[in-house]
Amino acid sequence: MAESVLTVRNLHVRFRTGDGILHAVKGIDLDVNAGETVAIVGESGSGKSQTMMSVMGLLASNGWAEGSVKYRGEELVGLSPERLNRYRGSKLTMIFQEPMTSLDPLYRIGDQLALPLVTHGGLTKAQARQRAIELLELVRIPDPQRRIDSYPHEMSGGQRQRVMIAMALANNPDVLIADEPTTALDVTVQARILELLADLQKRLGMSIVFITHDLGIVRRFADRTYVMKRGEVVESGATREIFAAPKHPYTRMLIDAEPTGRKEPVPAGAPVVLEAKDVRVSFVLKSSLFGKPIHVLNAVDGVSLTVRAGETVGVVGESGSGKSTLGRAVLRLQPASGMVRFEDRNLMPLDRAGMRPLRRHLQLVFQDPFGSLSPRMTAGEIVTEGLLVHDPRISRRERDRRAAQAFEEVRLEPAWRNRFPHEFSGGQRQRIAIARAMILHPKLVVLDEPTSALDRSVQKEIVELLRDLQKAHGLAYVFISHDLAVVRALSDEIMVMKSGKVVERGSADAIFERPQEEYTRDLIAAAFLQEREKVAAGASLAS
Known part of the structure; x- marks a missing residue:
């Protein structure tokens, strides 16, 4: 029987919001065995990211976890940050979905890569710098000897994501949690990164938990898959079996989902x-x-x-x-x-x-x-911020009405406009950003x-x-x-x-x-x- 590295039992994650208690994860069970890749898939807001954030003890201040999360038999739920830090960054590492919010804009890339190497790996500054260059080479950053001294804003979104991957791999972790790690990457680099992770997994024997909405990646990469919907696991099993014969209608819908159709031609004489x-x-x-x-x-x-x-x-x-x-x-x-x-x-x-x-x-x-979303403003305030600048005469009630309408247009519940950005999934935050642009009825x-x-x-x-x-x-x-x-x-x-x-x-x-x-x-x-x-x-x- 395979050795379980990470064991999750009856995990619940809740958040206090302006609309009451949000039950984001509802009593799920999950196992990650040594050397295997486990995928967690589902739509935005299904709870897949919050599940792993609770494993790492990284929930927002208004959230809390209940249940059991054990790493090689040791309970993690309820541990103090000091004791959790014995595992985070060394045994358990995480690649985050949005690299720009995880990289400090005031420090060079090399300094940020060196930090976990010095803190957890015991390397000197000189050794850490050399290792950082090697890591940048691993994740295909061009000219790593020069780019190691770059700041995050000097790199593209895909390059920043690769830096995050390098940082997570710095200390050869036992469990690597990858939350949409290839989201910002073009398809050719995505393929190389997946090959790199597979190679490192084989060489180091590490386990990977892959959180993604890209089922093409899951099918190629994962041994087992958990399908989540609204905080619950609706189907789980061997990836090959789930793709060959999905049992739950929701799983079948995810497999079949794909942008289809073609755009109508531009009208003749359009200015x-x-x-x-x-x-x-x-x-x-x-x-x-x-x-x-x-x-x-x-x-x-x-x-x-x-x-x-x-x-x-x-x-x-x-x-x-x-x-x-x-x-x-x-x-x-x-x-x-x-x-x-x-x-x-x-x-x-x-x-x-x-x-x-x-x-x-x-x-x-x-x-x-x-x-691009202020953490101090509600989603409704963010969406209507442009109206304050360009239509300052309209009433607060009218702005709120337009915010509710904009939320409906981007397929979000209008009542959610009273929540803050950190209370939304990555996909939901992107829809808020689209609503903010569209509410002004732009031309371009x-x-x-x-x-x-x-x-x-x-x-x-x-x-x-x-x-x-x-x-x-x-x-x-x-x-x-x-x-x-x-x-x-x-x-x-x-x-x-x-x-x-x-x-x-x-x-x-x-x-x-x-x-x-x-x-x-x-x-x-x-x-x-x-x-x-x-x-x-x-x-x-x-x-």
């Missing part, structure tokens, strides 16, 4: 909302003693695009390709050169005050929702990985919602993503970026059916590996 020409963004990474640039990164290198009313331009590429920087540049949130025109206004000469009246028409949905929205934190079933709803909003209001979208299935379902035109340049562009059908560049073909092949597996799973189910 141009945004036109950008030869946009360039450069970062000086290293300067001489006298301030002369020595190493310059051309993050966006001469990119042009045009977006019409009702049109979606999808921007795809690997992490660090410059797609998010391009999105911020066209909104004048990032210093850039070139020309950017919104309707009949040239935005480049405008200062901050000149841009302010236009901001309600130019909205951005960020990649990292938790980092830059969506930077807006579905990256959402499970597939909710992605499907959000894709349909974005299509409906676009059709009703003639919205123009710049849709930035590494999820090519979602990009294809939403986009009219697609731009493929690599190293700051556009290497291929064309209609969505042309890019996916007749890609011209090898780089594009590699992206599509990596993305649709998962889709082929889902088709195979469906075939097994049908048989």
